[in-house]
Amino acid sequence: MxxxxxxxxxxxxxxxxxxxxxxxxxxxxxxxxxxxxxxxxxxxxxxxxxxxxxxxxxPSIQTIHLGHNKIEMTRALQMIVPEHVPYTEIVSNTPEHQQMILDTFSFPFVAKEVKNSRGQGVFLIRNRAEFKAYADRNDSLYIQMYIPTHQDLRVCVVGREIVTAYWRVAEGNFLHNVAQGGTISLDHIPAKALDLVLQTAEKLQIDHAGFDLIFDGDTPYFLEFNVLFGNQGIIQQGISVEQKIYQYICNEYVRPPFPTTPSPTVPFRPVSA
Incomplete structure (x- = not known):
């Protein structure tokens, strides 16, 4: 091949x-x-x-197209799992829409730039001055309900399986990304979140992404997914994403010389789940 x-x-x-x-x-x-x-x-x-x-x-064309900006990504998630997306408004940046945002959301709320990753371009808006500063820099307004938490869950999908999942913990900080100083924990990964990610990735035909979720009580909510996700947390666990990619491509595009019985995909399940 x-x-x-x-x-x-x-x-x-x-x-x-x-x-x-x-x-x-x-x-x-x-x-x-x-x-x-x-x-x-x-x-x-x-x-x-x-x-x-x-x-x-x-990655698949669906992965690249949907992962290219947060607007397309969020709208796709809202279409198939609306109950697992924080309340979000995505509108053009006009005076009328700015006022609508201020009338709809109470402070603090989350504002995002359309194309960014690694925790950059995500802001916790605490007052009108911070909102104006965000609006002055962006053509579109991406505004999301703020769910207070000290950690989020990164779930990495390659092909049709989860290769790893881990918490990114940042006590006292708004951003939990490892690139922003978050630490990694493998304790008590909830199986319901892994099942949700697998089902969502399958529906959207996403085959290479790091999904970020937070919990409000027992309910998981998608924040976003990153196609070119960071690998620091994966390397620490001794996992080779490249080998997972190669295995998936071989299974997907190389026909065996004789009929075989397909092996079922075994979802990632940490010991502590």
Whole structure:
């Protein structure tokens, strides 16, 4: 099987992979045509590769399209699991909509920038001045109900399975991301959250993402998912995401030479769940 990657840092350890810089896509079109699967194309490449050359890609086109910005992501989640999305308003930035937000939400509430990750572009808005500063910088208003918590749950999906899940804990801080100083805990991972993530990923055909959830009582709520999720928490557990990717691609795109009995996917279940 011939594999070609546009992101070598995400495919270190995967055998038999050739690398093409995304900006060299049209110069290397014959090499791309010869590949069986294309790995980690950038968003701007996807339509040309899938609709133009009809090439299989990983992550899936659904993963890349929905994961490209928080608006499309949130609307998809609202469509299939609305009871697991915090109350959210996404509107154009007009004086009328700004007033509507102030009339609808009580302080504090959460405001997000459309394209950002690693905890950047997410703000806890405590007053009108902070809201005005956010509105002055953004064309769209993404406003979400604030659910107080000291931790969130990162659930990493590759293919059709969960490869790991862990709490990101930040006592006294609004952001829990490891990149923002959060610490990792594997204690008491709730099975109901893992089941919810698997079901949601299957419905949306998401095959490579780190889902972030918080709990309000016993109810899990999706915050977002990141296609190019951080791997610090995964490395600490000795897990190779690259090997999981390779196994999934082999199972998905390589036909066995003779009929076999498919092995059931075993969801990730920590000992303490």
């Amino acid at each position: 011939k594999l070609l990657t546009f992101n070598p840092f995400r495919t270190i350890g995967i055998p038999h992979v050739e690398f093409v810089k995304p900006t060299h896509m049209f110069q290397q079109i014959e090499l791309i045509k010869e590949a069986d699967v294309l790995l980690f194309p950038e968003h701007w490449q996807v339509n040309s590769l899938v609709y133009g050359l009809h090439k299989p890609i990983f």
